[in-house]
Amino acid sequence: MYRERAAVGVRGAVLWSSVAEGGAPTRVLPDGCLDLLWSSRAGLLVAGPDRTAHLSTSAPGERWVGLRLPPGTGPAVLGVPADDLRDLRVPLVDLWGRSAAELADRMSDPGSDPGGAARIAAALEAVAVARLRAAGGPDPLAARVAARLAAGAPVAATAAEVGLGGQALRRRCQPLFGYGPKTLARILRMRRAVALARAGTPLAEVAARAGYADQAHLTREVRELAGVPPTRLLAS
Template sequence: MYRERASRVVGGAVVWESVSDGVAPVRVLPDGCVDLLWSSRRGLLVAGPDRTAHLSVSGPGERWVGLRLPPGAAPAVLGVPADELRDRRAPLADLWGPSAAAPAERAAAGRPAAVLESLARDRLRAAGGADPLGARLTARLATGVPVAAAAAEVGLGARALHRRCRHLFGYGPKTLARILRMRRALDLARAGVPLAEAAARAGYADQAHLTRDVRDLAGLPPATLLLG
């Protein structure tokens, strides 16, 4: 079982819920996002941002509730640079210490989605909101704008842009652009666009280029992924 809805915490945020059947790992593709999670067995956790696919293993009946923060929003919510969380799944207590205990107890008592959203909303308010550069860069790179052009648009040199991107997204702009391009191509393919056309529309040199990139980032070729 999986369902999701938009969240009003910050633009692009999503609340999702699932219950594991415990049969097989779930392949989670990189998306530039960081998730604030609650597990019925593990409590409050933080996930991502991932550079490659993560295989999530859960026990039978384990319930998950997540608040998926859009690219660039996590540092304002969690209080740490995104590159400190890269490719990690960590208890929230590792980041916040004893202050994570109270929200963990509230989430376990019921309505974990509301607890996650309230927690993120309060932290964003205290931080003065998410850095607008995160949403701006993500929007431009998601449309296929080259990294150099995106840097010029926001008035940053290559080194400054790389430094800001590591803080906001967990990795540099080229990695983020690569991940967003893969997701754009897969979205087109899921909508019924043939792979060769999806590759061209997403900015790949050809279908073979798409296949190599998806295999590197997702661990499987696109044709196999799309069967799932």
């Protein structure tokens, strides 16, 4: 069971909740985002930006609530560069210390309370809004770069549009997104391709529309980033 909605006060962020069935791991595709998470088993966690798919294993009945922060916003909320968290799942207390412990104390396990997940989501949302405000908001460069790359703009053209050279853009992207602009562009292109394929677009057409050289190129990229070829990914 999975639900999500747009967050209020953090542009582009998404609040989500789920109850795990257990069994096979869930394949979480890379997306350039950082997540602030609450688990009924593990407590408060941070999921850093992944370069490849993360296989998440949950206990049967484990409850999750998360705030997915859009590319470039997480560092301002969490107070650490994104590349410090790349490919990691970290207890929030390791980053925030006492502040995380105090937040955890306010998040008792909702159990079967139908409003419990909503209260936890509201707490995650409120702390993110407060920390983002205290930080002066996300770096405005992040939204510009992510938007251009998500639209399929080449990295060189994106760098020129934001007034940076290639090396300077890479240096700025590492702490904002967790990796350089080329990796972010590959991940966002795969996301576009998967969305098209899940909407019923044939894979050959997906490859052309998403900017791959051909369907074989699409298959190689999806296999490298998602861990499985497109047909298997879509079947799951």
